[in-house]
Amino acid sequence: MSPRRHRGDLMRVIARRLLDNAVVCGIIGVVSLICVAEAAGRLGLISTTQFPLASTILVNAVQLAADPEFLGDVAATFGGWALGLVLTVAVAVPAGLLLGSLPPVERALRPIIEFLRPIPSVALIPLAAFIFTERLDMKIAMIMYASTWPILINTIYGLKDVDPVAKETLRAFGFGPLSVLWRVSLPSTAPFIATGVRVAATIALILAISTELLGGGSDGIGTFIIVAGSSPDGLTLTVAATVWAGILGIIANGALVWGERRIFRWHTAMMGATQ
Structure with a gap:
């Protein structure tokens, strides 16, 4: 050769x-x-007065990365997002395990879940503004409402996918319901829960910024966008801040995917073998 x-x-x-x-x-x-x-x-195919050049947006995005005020807003959004997501996991996972383990209760509450789940969360922000005086509380409440559903549904369906033979084997050896749940059901459901958390993380970020935009407040990326809209370079700053919101979403999703693959290597290998 x-x-x-x-x-x-x-x-x-x-x-x-x-x-x-x-x-x-x-x-x-x-x-x-x-x-x-x-x-x-x-080339003039897009009016730069309606949408800035990509290079201009990138330059402004880089400048925002060195702006202490904007970094404070990012920290406020990220803090509310993280706290809301943690509280959502703490509530939705046990609720999903309870409903998945008790089919009659799940069937009784299914109509309520299916009624509440499709309601647009953004449409509830004005209502939440009347209920919560603290904007952080309102942000967390909206995050929890919107992010609960993917975690709850994934947990319920994950429990339904557990191998019944494994559960019956433990019961045959004298293990009780809680032991079967802890030793078999929860480990088998954990990958489904992780997927639900990953989906919920994106929804939580959307609601965090939307709440800042529509509900007001003194800090956060949404608040920065509102203030930037009244400045001479409002359009460019708004798009640049939006770019950083997207970057935060990519980082959060990437971190969760990495953690999911590290923790559930056996599940990733099994899914790869079946494809």
């Missing part, structure tokens, strides 16, 4: 492995979108 052909084969193998990497493909997609948006603005 000639050296030129060998180098060509090597480059094709490297390119194939890079394209198989989800992170690399994601970076390529983002860079491509930025380039297309920049070209559209430069």
